[in-house]
Amino acid sequence: MPRWLPRALVLALALYACFQLGSWAFHQLIGLLINILIAFFIALAMEPAVGRMAARGMRRGLATFLVFLALMVATIGFVLLLGSMLAGQIVDMVEQFPKYLDAVINWGNHTFHTELSRVEVQDSLLHSAWLKKYVQNSATGVLDVSATVLGGLFRLLTIFLFAFYFAADGPRLRRAICSVLPPxxxxxxxxxxxxxxxxxxxxxxxxxxxxxxxxxxxxxxLQILGVPYAPALAVWVGLVSQFIPTIGTYLAGALPMLIAFTVAPWYAVWVLGFVVVYQQFENYMLQPKLTAKTVDIHPAVAFGSVIAGTALMGAVGALIAIPAVATLQAFLGAYVKRYDVTDDPRMHGRHQPRGTTAEASGSAEPAPVGAAPCRTGPDAS
Incomplete structure (x- = not known):
């Protein structure tokens, strides 16, 4: 056996063990790493406001706290407004449920010539096996929901804590990173x-x-249609449609359609038509003008980055994909060498006429160096 073979085997086993340990640690810490990434992007978004306040003489810690306080007040206000709207609407729907049930039963009796009554339908629903199973599953799932809520609150606290430190100690963090790099x-x-x-x-x-x-x-x-809770629904549509990429518009329009349906069924159709028309107006007229100077990336690239971010990190990846790709594109733009584009009809999507070349019309291709001239006629030898 060669002398180097045992040492090589030990080294290979040590490297494999380190790889397995690193892979296990990465999978265990993936949640924390994602939280840190979210906090970093939140700190980047807060940096302009914190920087302006710090430039006027305010301490960065106090400026970061004020920005966080404004963000938390706006978030809590939105949640309370939406929660009160949903609670009131659920109470109204429960109170109006017998009326809706009577309308459905009367329509079914008139259409299918049946003789159903509300008492029979209620008894069949209350004594059905699927309702008992649903109640049992709901009772057993209360602990799971509570654990999910507590885990979500802890995750939000972690994100806000890291974001606060990233924003408050931004200059110190940049100095620490640059201290280990050449100029x-x-x-x-x-x-x-x-x-x-x-x-x-x-x-x-x-x-x-x-x-x-x-x-x-x-x-x-919504005010024209007389739909209740119009301010809360408008805030819901505005935030969800813009900050949930790709499918946010349709998720945001579902709730106003449901509330409008309780007022009049045709109102839901009007809301759906308005959502579709406004989405086209936003995609082709409003969004290109507003994002031309801030996030100048092609819509196809933005859509692809959202899909890739969703595949990698779920909803978090979809939310941060567009600013991340825009940052990468702007940074790499300084290292990509560009040339003047030739004036070719094919560049504009037009076909070039046959018999022409990329050279100017009527120009002959020069003869190769050293080629003898071609002679014709009686003097040709």
């Missing part, structure tokens, strides 16, 4: 950080502005 790399890191702040802040600014416009437009429609 050339320090400039690149600071440039990438600045681009990330601009793109993330611009993305949230443009989304917030579009959420405001969307909320106002839907509020006007």
């Amino acid at each position: 050339a790399r320090q400039a690149e890191v600071l440039r990438a950080w600045e681009i990330a702040v601009d793109k993330t802040g611009g993305y949230l600014y443009s989304r917030g502005l579009m959420a405001l416009i969307s909320g106002i437009a839907h509020y006007v429609l």
